[in-house]
Amino acid sequence: xxxxxxxxxxxxxxxxxxxxxxxxxxxxxxxxxxxxxxxxxxxxxxxxxxxxxxxxxxxxxxxxxxxxxxxxxxxxxxxxxxxxxxxxxxxxxxxxxxxxxxxxxxxxxxxxxxxxxxxxxxxxxxxxxxxxxxxxxxxxxxxxxxxxxxxxxxxxxxxxxxxxxxxxxxxxxxxxxxxxxxxxxxxxxxxxxxxxxxxxxxxxxxxxxxxxxxxxxxxxxxxxxxxxxxxxxxxxxxxxxxxxxxxxxxxx
Amino acid sequence: xxxxxxxxxxxxxxxxxxxxxxxxxxxxxxxxxxxxxxxxxxxxxxxxxxxxxxxxxxxxxxxxxxxxxxxxxxxxxxxxxxxxxxxxxxxxxxxxxxxxxxxxxxxxxxxxxxxxxxxxxxxxxxxxxxxxxxxxxxxxxxxxxxxxxxxxxxxxxxxxxxxxxxxxxxxxxxxxxxxxxxxxxxxxxxxxxxxxxxxxxxxxxxxxxxxxxxxxxxxxxxxxxxxxxxxxxxxxxxxxxxxxxxxxxxxxxxxxxxxxxxxxxxxxxxxxxxxxxxxxxxxxxxxxxxxxxxxxxxxxxxxxxxxxxxxxxxxxxxxxxxxxxxxxxxxxxxxxxxxxxxxxxxxxxxxxxxxxxxxxxxxxxxxxxxxxxxxxxxxxxxxxxxxxxxxxxxxxxxxxxxxxxxxxx
Amino acid sequence: xxxxxxxxxxxxxxxxxxxxxxxxxxxxxxxxxxxxxxxxxxxxxxxxxxxxxxxxxxxxxxxxxxxxxxxxxxxxxxxxxxxxxxxxxxxxxxxxxxxxxxxxxxxxxxxxxxxxxxxxxxxxxxxxxxxxxxxxxxxxxxxxxxxxxxxxxxxxxxxxxxxxxxxxxxxxxxxxxxxxxxxxxxxxxxxxxxxxxxxxxxxxxxxxxxx
Numbered sequence: 001x002x003x004x005x006x007x008x009x010x011x012x013x014x015x016x017x018x019x020x021x022x023x024x025x026x027x028x029x030x031x032x033x034x035x036x037x038x039x040x041x042x043x044x045x046x047x048x049x050x051x052x053x054x055x056x057x058x059x060x061x062x063x064x065x066x067x068x069x070x071x072x073x074x075x076x077x078x079x080x081x082x083x084x085x086x087x088x089x090x091x092x093x094x095x096x097x098x099x100x101x102x103x104x105x106x107x108x109x110x111x112x113x114x115x116x117x118x119x120x121x122x123x124x125x126x127x128x129x130x131x132x133x134x135x136x137x138x139x140x141x142x143x144x145x146x147x148x149x150x151x152x153x154x155x156x157x158x159x160x161x162x163x164x165x166x167x168x169x170x171x172x173x174x175x176x177x178x179x180x181x182x183x184x185x186x187x188x189x190x191x192x193x194x195x196x197x198x199x200x201x202x203x204x205x206x207x208x209x210x211x212x213x214x215x216x217x218x219x220x221x222x223x224x225x226x227x228x229x230x231x232x233x234x235x236x237x238x239x240x241x242x243x244x245x246x247x248x249x250x251x252x
Numbered sequence: 253x254x255x256x257x258x259x260x261x262x263x264x265x266x267x268x269x270x271x272x273x274x275x276x277x278x279x280x281x282x283x284x285x286x287x288x289x290x291x292x293x294x295x296x297x298x299x300x301x302x303x304x305x306x307x308x309x310x311x312x313x314x315x316x317x318x319x320x321x322x323x324x325x326x327x328x329x330x331x332x333x334x335x336x337x338x339x340x341x342x343x344x345x346x347x348x349x350x351x352x353x354x355x356x357x358x359x360x361x362x363x364x365x366x367x368x369x370x371x372x373x374x375x376x377x378x379x380x381x382x383x384x385x386x387x388x389x390x391x392x393x394x395x396x397x398x399x400x401x402x403x404x405x406x407x408x409x410x411x412x413x414x415x416x417x418x419x420x421x422x423x424x425x426x427x428x429x430x431x432x433x434x435x436x437x438x439x440x441x442x443x444x445x446x447x448x449x450x451x452x453x454x455x456x457x458x459x460x461x462x463x464x465x466x467x468x469x470x471x472x473x474x475x476x477x478x479x480x481x482x483x484x485x486x487x488x489x490x491x492x493x494x495x496x497x498x499x500x501x502x503x504x505x506x507x508x509x510x511x512x513x514x515x516x517x518x519x520x521x522x523x524x525x526x527x528x529x530x531x532x533x534x535x536x537x538x539x540x541x542x543x544x545x546x547x548x549x550x551x552x553x554x555x556x557x558x559x560x561x562x563x564x565x566x567x568x569x570x571x572x573x574x575x576x577x578x579x580x581x582x583x584x585x586x587x588x589x590x591x592x593x594x595x596x597x598x599x600x601x602x603x604x605x606x607x608x609x610x611x612x613x614x615x616x617x618x619x620x621x622x623x624x625x626x627x628x629x630x631x632x633x634x635x636x637x638x639x640x641x642x643x644x645x646x647x648x649x650x651x652x653x654x655x656x657x658x659x660x661x
Numbered sequence: 662x663x664x665x666x667x668x669x670x671x672x673x674x675x676x677x678x679x680x681x682x683x684x685x686x687x688x689x690x691x692x693x694x695x696x697x698x699x700x701x702x703x704x705x706x707x708x709x710x711x712x713x714x715x716x717x718x719x720x721x722x723x724x725x726x727x728x729x730x731x732x733x734x735x736x737x738x739x740x741x742x743x744x745x746x747x748x749x750x751x752x753x754x755x756x757x758x759x760x761x762x763x764x765x766x767x768x769x770x771x772x773x774x775x776x777x778x779x780x781x782x783x784x785x786x787x788x789x790x791x792x793x794x795x796x797x798x799x800x801x802x803x804x805x806x807x808x809x810x811x812x813x814x815x816x817x818x819x820x821x822x823x824x825x826x827x828x829x830x831x832x833x834x835x836x837x838x839x840x841x842x843x844x845x846x847x848x849x850x851x852x853x854x855x856x857x858x859x860x861x862x863x864x865x866x867x868x869x870x871x872x
Contacts, residue, residue: 002782002783002784002785002786002831003784003785003786003808005783005784005785014594021533021534021537021538021544022537022543022544022555024533024544024554024555024556025530025533025534025556026530026587026592026593027530027531027534040856043856045785045810053597056553056597056600056601056604057597057600057601067675070675070676070679071679071682071683072683074676074679074680074683074853074854074855074856074857074859074860075810075854075855075856076810076812076851076854077676093673094674094675095675096673096675096676096679097673098673098676098708098812098851098854120708120709121708121709121710122781122814123708123709123781123783123812123813123814124708124709132546142547144548146555147547147548147553147555148547148548149546149547167781167783167812168783174546175543178537179537196780197780197781198781198783221783221784250785251785251808252808
């Protein structure tokens with residue numbers, strides 16, 4: 001069993017880190033670069049920067065942020081939000097990102113995942129999936145930062161992106177994200193059963209114990225948290241200690 | 253020499269946009285709805301010499317010119333006057349369980365120790381998410397509520413008249429919504445009614461916002477029979493033989509003197525607390541089980557505002573038709589003022605979403621107002637003011653937009 | 662003292678540059694033969710497919726240059742795909758010839774049947790020593806069992822076990838996570854992405870280049 005990766009997710013709007021709930025709201029929580037460095041120094045395993053408003057403004061604008069972050073953060077960096085073309089990926093990687101997270105474009109044009117994983121390698125391509133619960137056991141795929149329903153089933157789509165060449169899935173529960181009330185465990189359980197690529201669970205963590213509950217019940221590889229860290233509810237070390245206390249292996 | 257285009261409703265002939273936010277000078281100020289009649293001239297938002305709207309001016313003042321600690325002291329002293337100590341209700345909070353009323357009721361109870369009774373003037377047609385949030389308001393927020401649903405037959409007819417006569421389907425609703433607070437206060441022997449924001453936040457005259465108390469004219473009347481609903485007076489409805497005065501019970505504004513005699517006061521919490529609608533969203537998610545719209549709300553980019561009534565999108569459609577201002581403009585202007593987005597971003601969003609037609613509930617709306625699609629468009633097109641709209645190749649386009657992409661820009 | 666990072670159109674160059682700069686190196690990106698042969702240290706980065714990597718090295722005319730540099734016995738470090746390219750061949754997408762600086766081949770990470778395997782191997786994972794002591798290598802002062810960041814589906818299998826500098830276990834299989842042959846080093850993991858422990862490894866390499 002791999003060590004579980006603890007990932008900090010930082011949603012960004014222009015020069016601010018923001019934190020919404022259900023992928024809505026633009027409350028400012030700090031300077032994204034400063035936050036990334038702090039989490040790095042505290043022992044976080046990975047950083048994900050998401051351009052939270054790329055969908056609204058039909059742009060993506062994190063390259064400067066990534067370039068800066070690279071100077072002080074020496075762990076993997078993923079960037080997502082508005083990745084729409086091969087050039088977007090090239091620029092992101094050139095700026096210093098290790099992986100790109102793709103959602104909307106991939107749903108509209110699944111071939112984009114195949115194309116980009118062939119050019120850049122699967123390890124660079126993270127399929128970002130936004131899931132909204134429809135009823136027990138069924139979730140719908142959303143795009144555009146949790147705004148547009150697609151009619152696609154999350155489990156089917158997750159299987160498909162694996163086949164297309166995505167290296168990882170970052171699976172966000174729209175219902176839980178920002179609520180700090182725990183993960184949608186059924187979601188991760190169901191998807192993990194159906195795919196063989198690594199899954200990063202994102203959305204809903206309120207405390208280390210939530211991660212424990214998820215990891216004890218679903219076969220996922222990494223947990224992403226935002227609110228817990230940005231709102232200083234727990235530190236990276238506190239989260240990792242909780243995991244270790246429950247015999248969950250993490251990088252110390 | 254340029255020909256001056258006709259402007260309906262006595263709106264300013266030249267369309268201008270605020271330099272700071274994206275609202276235009278066509279935005280009407282709040283009206284006393286039950287006096288609203290066809291062809292009435294509208295008072296509009298004020299722009300100063302620098303081309304900045306009064307809502308932005310007020311917002312700047314909010315940031316720097318108001319001592320909020322002092323206002324909090326005033327709030328506490330106000331609440332101290334009204335707080336009950338025998339378990340009875342001591343404040344009426346009108347609302348639907350949307351982010352604003354959820355915030356108001358919860359904070360009054362759990363921070364300020366009041367005993368609120370929330371009262372809801374029922375939406376025409378509840379959306380699923382609206383109903384859910386209403387229930388959560390009670391079950392998760394821990395509050396009491398009375399849901400008041402007026403006679404649907406009359407309400408539908410009023411709404412239909414309002415749509416056709418005023419292109420303002422929400423007019424009868426607003427009448428009821430404004431009245432219910434004071435009316436319930438009178439019924440329950442409660443003296444304090446608390447609303448959220450004063451409309452000066454959005455561009456009524458600033459002087460109104462130096463006053464925490466709502467103008468009584470909005471919710472009380474001296475002569476009930478002359479009240480108009482959908483441009484039709486109560487007397488005229490009764491004259492058709494279909495209705496009696498009994499049917500108008502929900503809409504009859506309390507008598508002014510009566511309210512005064514009972515010591516009823518209607519305040520704006522927005523006078524006492526620094527109001528930020530987006531922060532109300534966060535608060536209500538954390539405290540009253542509020543959930544945003546699962547999908548992007550039609551006509552805008554947001555998910556947290558005004559999501560409980562299927563007729564709501566048509567309210568915004570009609571503001572777009574009459575004033576050139578759609579839902580996105582309202583949302584974006586508010587978020588610019590509260591420093592969530594920049595003016596350029598707002599402009600971009602308005603361009604992208606403002607004229608989006610609200611398809612999802614269109615059929616239901618047509619059924620509700622008993623109107624065919626053809627008649628719907630006939631009425632809508634009748635109300636397009638020539639100074640705002642221009643027909644280009646059979647398609648209606650705005651003459652002016654905040655990003656200067658109108659036909660005449 | 663200058664350390665050259667090979668520019669052949671792939672690899673997360675900026676992170677490597679940042680990491681080396683952070684550790685005080687005078688580092689630059691180049692595909693110029695003259696500059697490469699003049700440098701005191703050489704880094705071969707790379708992510709993605711072996712065949713793509715070799716194709717690019719060929720089109721940039723760098724295959725012989727790297728071999729020439731290696732013959733000078735100055736420090737050379739391959740990172741991730743860069744480590745794999747040091748070997749003779751890979752079986753990814755059919756057989757592809759590599760630089761052949763270290764004997765051995767590159768194969769897919771062995772997976773067991775009837776298991777829901779997760780590939781690529783994306784994880785922080787431990788470095789364990791093999792037969793070669795870490796003293797005086799780039800792993801000097803690295804604690805046994807330190808976690809490094811891995812992301813790969815293929816691994817190198819050195820023919821000579823004395824080239825194996827560290828082993829790492831994944832799904833009950835112990836693969837070669839770093840190699841050493843003289844002054845040629847390879848890291849399957851990303852030292853520039855492995856936090857302070859990774860930066861230490863880079864620092865060791867820089868010291869070697871200074872010597």
